[in-house]
Amino acid sequence: MNPVALITGSSRGIGRGIALALARAGGHDVVINYAGNEAAARECAALCIEAAAKKVRVEIVQADVSQAADRARLIEFVRAEFSRLDLLVNNAGITSVGRADLLEAGEDSFDQVLGTNLKGPYFLTQAAAKLMIASAPLDNSVRAIINITSISAFTVSVNRGDYCLAKAALAMMTQLYAVRLAEFGIGVFEIQPGIIATDMTGPVREKYDALFAQGLAPINRWGQPEDVAQAVLAVAHGHFPYSTGQVFQVDGGFHVRTL
Numbered sequence: 001m002n003p004v005a006l007i008t009g010s011s012r013g014i015g016r017g018i019a020l021a022l023a024r025a026g027g028h029d030v031v032i033n034y035a036g037n038e039a040a041a042r043e044c045a046a047l048c049i050e051a052a053a054k055k056v057r058v059e060i061v062q063a064d065v066s067q068a069a070d071r072a073r074l075i076e077f078v079r080a081e082f083s084r085l086d087l088l089v090n091n092a093g094i095t096s097v098g099r100a101d102l103l104e105a106g107e108d109s110f111d112q113v114l115g116t117n118l119k120g121p122y123f124l125t126q127a128a129a130k131l132m133i134a135s136a137p138l139d140n141s142v143r144a145i146i147n148i149t150s151i152s153a154f155t156v157s158v159n160r161g162d163y164c165l166a167k168a169a170l171a172m173m174t175q176l177y178a179v180r181l182a183e184f185g186i187g188v189f190e191i192q193p194g195i196i197a198t199d200m201t202g203p204v205r206e207k208y209d210a211l212f213a214q215g216l217a218p219i220n221r222w223g224q225p226e227d228v229a230q231a232v233l234a235v236a237h238g239h240f241p242y243s244t245g246q247v248f249q250v251d252g253g254f255h256v257r258t259l
Helices: 013-025 038-051 068-082 107-134 161-184 202-213 225-236
Strands: 004-007 029-034 058-062 087-090 143-148 186-193 247-250
Touching: 004 013, 004 068, 013 029, 013 038, 013 087, 013 225, 029 038, 029 068, 038 058, 058 068, 068 107, 087 107, 107 143, 107 161, 107 186, 143 161, 143 225, 161 186, 186 225, 225 247
Parallel strands: 004 029, 004 087, 029 058, 087 143, 143 186, 186 247
Antiparallel strands: none
16 A cells, blocks of 8 residues: 555646656655646646556546635545545645735735635645544655745745735744644645746746846756655655654755845
């Protein structure tokens, strides 16, 4: 029996990179969650099966994590199909709708962004943790929850205030669940990606190309979904047995202050 990993928002982008890395490593059955793009989810599943040489099971399931009924259906799917959950990666997220200036942004965008990026993972983690607790640990396997946040957790973008707030709050959510779940042997971690080449950053590629040309980060290149996936693998493979609540910055050194 393999441990089971659920990655939200994993049909494309960072989530797809994580799903592929887990499948390629061959140690986890993988549940690919998507909100609306079924074709992308099926493509991701096919790539995972190919990468794993059919050694792991891969399933897809539709659910909008901002909706309570969908979250419940997602966890019930995992329970019914696998009878357990060992790794949850809270990756699903959206950017600010319209990227409006802080003085102009409306409540609709705020509610939508925080619903998907904060409320969704907060309550999905609650339900997932209960399933993990109810599942007997497998020998030599790791039980963990990983929250994919962003450098926006500590970096101001005045045209994405709701996004920045959601990511900053996810950082505190990581600390909260790390303390609450430690007694059950469930580690909770935060991964802070930097500028990663995905569909989300595609519309602002020219902006970040210019910033990299000016020396944005010590490792001065675009990050790739695979860079984030490597951090997830390190946690999933048990390389941090005496850690929880840890923040892993996958940002090319962007966070380092220099003079």
